[in-house]
Amino acid sequence: MSRRAIIGGVVLLIALAIVPFVASEYVLHVAIQILIWGFIYTAWSLMGRFGLTSFGHGAFLGIGAYVPALLWNYYGVTPWLGIPAAMALTVLVAMLIGYPSFRLRVVGHYFALVTLALSQVVLLSLVAAREVTGGSLGMTLNVVHSWLALQFAQKSVFYGVAAVVWLAGLVIWWRVDVGIGRVALEAISEDEIAAASSGINVMREKMRVTVISAALTALGGSLLTQYIQYVNPEVVSGVAVSLQIVFAAIAGGMGTLLGPTVGAFFTIVLNESLRILFGIHFIGAANTIYGILLILFIIFMPQGIVGLIEGLSARSARGIDDDTPTEPAAALPKA
Amino acid sequence: MDIFLLEAVLDGLLLGGVLALLALGLNLIFGVIDVVWICYVELVMCGMYTVYWLYAYFGVPFPLACLAAIVVVAVLGLAVHRLIIEPVLSFAPINQLLATGGLLFFLQSFATLLFGTDFRNVGIHLAPIELGEIDVSKARLLAFAVALIGAGGLYLFLKRTYLGTAIRAIAEDREVMGLMGVSPRRIYFITSGIGGGLAGLAACLLVLQYDVHPFIGSSFGPITFMICVLGGLGNMIGGFAAAFIMSQIIAVGGYYFSIEFSYVLAFLLFIVMIFVRPQGIFSR
Numbered sequence: 001m002s003r004r005a006i007i008g009g010v011v012l013l014i015a016l017a018i019v020p021f022v023a024s025e026y027v028l029h030v031a032i033q034i035l036i037w038g039f040i041y042t043a044w045s046l047m048g049r050f051g052l053t054s055f056g057h058g059a060f061l062g063i064g065a066y067v068p069a070l071l072w073n074y075y076g077v078t079p080w081l082g083i084p085a086a087m088a089l090t091v092l093v094a095m096l097i098g099y100p101s102f103r104l105r106v107v108g109h110y111f112a113l114v115t116l117a118l119s120q121v122v123l124l125s126l127v128a129a130r131e132v133t134g135g136s137l138g139m140t141l142n143v144v145h146s147w148l149a150l151q152f153a154q155k156s157v158f159y160g161v162a163a164v165v166w167l168a169g170l171v172i173w174w175r176v177d178v179g180i181g182r183v184a185l186e187a188i189s190e191d192e193i194a195a196a197s198s199g200i201n202v203m204r205e206k207m208r209v210t211v212i213s214a215a216l217t218a219l220g221g222s223l224l225t226q227y228i229q230y231v232n233p234e235v236v237s238g239v240a241v242s243l244q245i246v247f248a249a250i251a252g253g254m255g256t257l258l259g260p261t262v263g264a265f266f267t268i269v270l271n272e273s274l275r276i277l278f279g280i281h282f283i284g285a286a287n288t289i290y291g292i293l294l295i296l297f298i299i300f301m302p303q304g305i306v307g308l309i310e311g312l313s314a315r316s317a318r319g320i321d322d323d324t325p326t327e328p329a330a331a332l333p334k335a
Numbered sequence: 336m337d338i339f340l341l342e343a344v345l346d347g348l349l350l351g352g353v354l355a356l357l358a359l360g361l362n363l364i365f366g367v368i369d370v371v372w373i374c375y376v377e378l379v380m381c382g383m384y385t386v387y388w389l390y391a392y393f394g395v396p397f398p399l400a401c402l403a404a405i406v407v408v409a410v411l412g413l414a415v416h417r418l419i420i421e422p423v424l425s426f427a428p429i430n431q432l433l434a435t436g437g438l439l440f441f442l443q444s445f446a447t448l449l450f451g452t453d454f455r456n457v458g459i460h461l462a463p464i465e466l467g468e469i470d471v472s473k474a475r476l477l478a479f480a481v482a483l484i485g486a487g488g489l490y491l492f493l494k495r496t497y498l499g500t501a502i503r504a505i506a507e508d509r510e511v512m513g514l515m516g517v518s519p520r521r522i523y524f525i526t527s528g529i530g531g532g533l534a535g536l537a538a539c540l541l542v543l544q545y546d547v548h549p550f551i552g553s554s555f556g557p558i559t560f561m562i563c564v565l566g567g568l569g570n571m572i573g574g575f576a577a578a579f580i581m582s583q584i585i586a587v588g589g590y591y592f593s594i595e596f597s598y599v600l601a602f603l604l605f606i607v608m609i610f611v612r613p614q615g616i617f618s619r
Contacts, residue, residue, distance in 0.1 A: 053432075124596070298437060299422045
């Protein structure tokens with residue numbers, strides 16, 4: 001790690017610690033959402049950055065949101081047990097869908113559509129089980145403010161929980177990034193057959209990030225429900241959510257540690273400011289602008305906000321003269 | 336056979352017509368341009384709003400409103416290609432998917448912004464036809480017939496006309512056809528227009544059966560993609576047949592269980608089929 005990165009990290013940690021003492025309830029509310037969604041986007045990017053573009057993280061989010069909520073409401077099981085149960089179930093589902101996908105080399109469009117179908121299965125199952133889940137109307141958590149119930153009267157406590165989880169997400173992302181697995185996964189996303197023939201266990205590497213990504217996403221879903229104390233199938237498992245995860249991660253930049261969080265910050269702050277600016281009469285305004293921005297992002301800067309900033313600063317640090325490619329040009333075959 | 340089951344089967348057959356029409360346009364675009372418009376059903380929504388406003392609000396005669404909707408969505412299709420697809424044509428397929436996904440967000444929320452989340456009905460109620468004890472929805476029968484005619488028309492166009500032949504040739508081999516003097520750029524553009532027009536046609540038929548609202552794409556979008564993939568992306572005949580398989584599962588499943596559960600079955604079948612036959616069930 002460079003010195004700049006360490007200083008940046010320390011500043012960020014201090015800022016993170018100060019927020020609950022200085023921020024208003026509203027700012028804290030926004031900050032908690034940024035942390036939770038930032039965590040979810042980071043989890044998604046664990047797969048997304050290696051070309052495993054999942055359109056189905058709504059499925060994992062939905063399981064994570066509903067399992068602890070149902071266990072708590074119906075059986076009084078604490079989320080401390082409910083959340084691990086949800087994560088375990090999500091891992092199982094991720095393996096069930098991941099294993100055949102990777103074995104049979106379902107990639108690109110097809111992988112996106114298979115995962116989209118998975119999210120639809122979860123979404124519609126939640127709606128269909130309306131006697132238990134409340135269907136499209138959603139369900140409200142039984143409110144008991146205690147550590148056991150993982151519900152808090154003060155937002156600042158939940159902020160702390162969210163911050164710790166978010167940091168843990170970053171650490172996991174970083175571990176994957178510095179590990180040998182990353183090189184393997186990058187090779188796989190470039191050319192799977194070549195990677196396999198150079199001794200990379202394609203299956204194991206793909207499964208590993210998929211399982212981690214799914215489990216973390218479920219945890220994010222659980223936290224979201226614990227915080228809002230209400231859950232609705234469309235909000236956690238709809239097509240829009242799955243797409244939103246993809247977009248925010250890409251907008252922020254999925255190849256960098258803070259990219260997905262920047263994506264969360266960017267989209268949530270944009271959403272909130274447009275809401276304040278236009279009021280609730282223009283419900284579609286935020287997403288309209290959002291949609292246009294996404295198209296522009298894909299067309300003009302697919303590396304995302306953080307990727308762009310890093311690219312620019314790296315360029316200015318190196319100086320213009322150094323801009324020539326470092327690798328020597330391949331020697332031309334002599335005729 | 337149970338009379339209600341028979342009704343469900345018939346209903347499924349008629350629903351299949353609408354789904355087949357939806358899949359047809361999407362498949363044409365995929366087969367020729369090799370791009371998935373994930374916002375396809377949102378374009379259909381634009382067509383439905385066009386019909387709604389022209390017919391129910393401004394009192395334009397229904398057939399004229401439909402014609403206008405087809406033109407509007409065809410122009411939208413051209414715009415989608417020129418403004419969004421062309422710049423990303425050389426990008427990874429997944430980025431193309433995402434670019435049209437951005438458009439999905441845009442159209443959905445723009446419709447919410449303009450028209451609110453109200454469900455709007457054109458107010459045309461066709462009396463059902465009674466066949467013995469079974470009621471057959473006239474709107475669905477009409478949709479079924481038009482879908483068949485549309486598919487037949489497209490087939491003839493692709494097989495019998497010069498332009499259609501060029502489109503098929505591009506779908507076969509885009510590099511070589513460029514060398515043979517066919518401009519892929521022009522063909523893509525025209526194909527997008529036709530794809531849009533088919534979405535407009537689907538809109539005219541859907542508006543007779545369903546209320547228009549900004550999120551109608553969420554109810555038809557995913558199933559339409561599944562149908563296309565099931566039939567083999569780009570394989571129009573396969574997609575057409577797959578539409579009827581899916582619609583039967585939905586209708587008959589809905590008869591035995593609930594409608595949501597029948598969709599769950601359809602999606603599960605899709606997931607299994609993509610593992611068993613990734614090239615589509617009708618690939619040679």
